[in-house]
Amino acid sequence: GAVVSQHPSWVICKSGTSVKIECRSLDFQATTMFWYRQFPKQSLMLMATSNEGSKATYEQGVEKDKFLINHASLTLSTLTVTSAHPEDSSFYICSAPWTGATASSTDTQYFGPGTRLTVL
Amino acid sequence: QKEVEQDPGPLSVPEGAIVSLNCTYSNSAFQYFMWYRQYSRKGPELLMYTYSSGNKEDGRFTAQVDKSSKYISLFIRDSQPSDSATYLCAMSPNTGTASKLTFGTGTRLQVML
Numbered sequence: 413g414a415v416v417s418q419h420p421s422w423v424i425c426k427s428g429t430s431v432k433i434e435c436r437s438l439d440f441q442a443t444t445m446f447w448y449r450q451f452p453k454q455s456l457m458l459m460a461t462s463n464e465g466s467k468a469t470y471e472q473g474v475e476k477d478k479f480l481i482n483h484a485s486l487t488l489s490t491l492t493v494t495s496a497h498p499e500d501s502s503f504y505i506c507s508a509p510w511t512g513a514t515a516s517s518t519d520t521q522y523f524g525p526g527t528r529l530t531v532l
Numbered sequence: 533q534k535e536v537e538q539d540p541g542p543l544s545v546p547e548g549a550i551v552s553l554n555c556t557y558s559n560s561a562f563q564y565f566m567w568y569r570q571y572s573r574k575g576p577e578l579l580m581y582t583y584s585s586g587n588k589e590d591g592r593f594t595a596q597v598d599k600s601s602k603y604i605s606l607f608i609r610d611s612q613p614s615d616s617a618t619y620l621c622a623m624s625p626n627t628g629t630a631s632k633l634t635f636g637t638g639t640r641l642q643v644m645l
Contacts, residue, residue, distance in 0.1 A: 416575075416615060418575075446632070446633075453540070454637065455538075455620065455635040455637040455638055456576070456620070456633075456634055456635045458633070461632070490600070490622060503573070505575050505576070506639075519577070520566070520576065520581055521566075521633060522577045523568070523573050523575035523577070523578075525574055525575045526573070526574060526575045528573065
C-alpha cells in the first residue's frame with residue numbers, strides 16, 4: 413500500500429503559460445497532501461499543505477496566486493503554476509500521509525515520483 | 533542557523549563498508565524522525581522512521597536517535613552499489629496527518645565496486 417503518483421513526470425512549457433501537476437494517492441485516501449519544491453542538489457522545501465474540502469495553507473514566501481492548489485477529492489490534489497517563468501523551473505514533489513494497515517501505525521508521509529518542470 | 537543540519541557529502545565508500553549518515557537539529561520540539569532515500573530525479577522513498585531515543589533496526593539499516601544531543605544517525609551495513617543515492621533526514625514535532633516535515637539538505641552516497 414501507500415503508493416502516490418504524479419502526472420506528468422516531465423513538462424516543458426513556454427514562459428507565461430500555466431502548467432497543472434496532478435498528485436494522486438492510488439490505494440489510500442488522503443485528506444491532506446503536501447507540495448514540495450526541490451532545486452538541484454538542494455533539499456525539499458515545503459510550499460503548501462493541500463486540504464481536501466478547504467483552502468490550502470501556504471508557507472511563508474510562497475505566492476498563493478502563482479501556485480494554485482486544489483484538493484478535488486480524497487485521492488487527488490493539483491498544483492497549477494500560473495504564468496510560469498524560467499525561475500519556476502524545478503522539481504515538484506507531492507506527499508501524502510498514510511497511517512498504515514493497523515490503527516496503531518504511525519502516520520508516515522509517502523512521496524510521489526516528482527514532476528520536473530522546465531520553463532523556457 | 534538551519535533547523536536541521538546534514539553534511540551534503542559526497543561520501544564515497546567501497547562495497548561492503550559500513551556507512552554512517554548523520555543529522556543534527558536545533559528544535560527540541562522534533563519528536564518524530566525519518567530517513568528517506570532519493571535516487572536521482574526520483575521522489576524520496578521512506579527507509580526508516582522512529583519516534584523514540586535509541587536504535588531501530590530493519591535489515592541492513594539501523595536508525596539511531598539521541599534526543600539529549602539532538603543527533604540522529606542512519607547506519608548501512610554491507611553497503612551495495614545499489615545504495616548509491618542521496619539520503620535525506622526529516623523530522624517533525626508530531627505525527628498527525630497535518631504534520632510538516634523539515635528536511636536536511638541530504639547526503640550523497642556513492643558505493644564503489
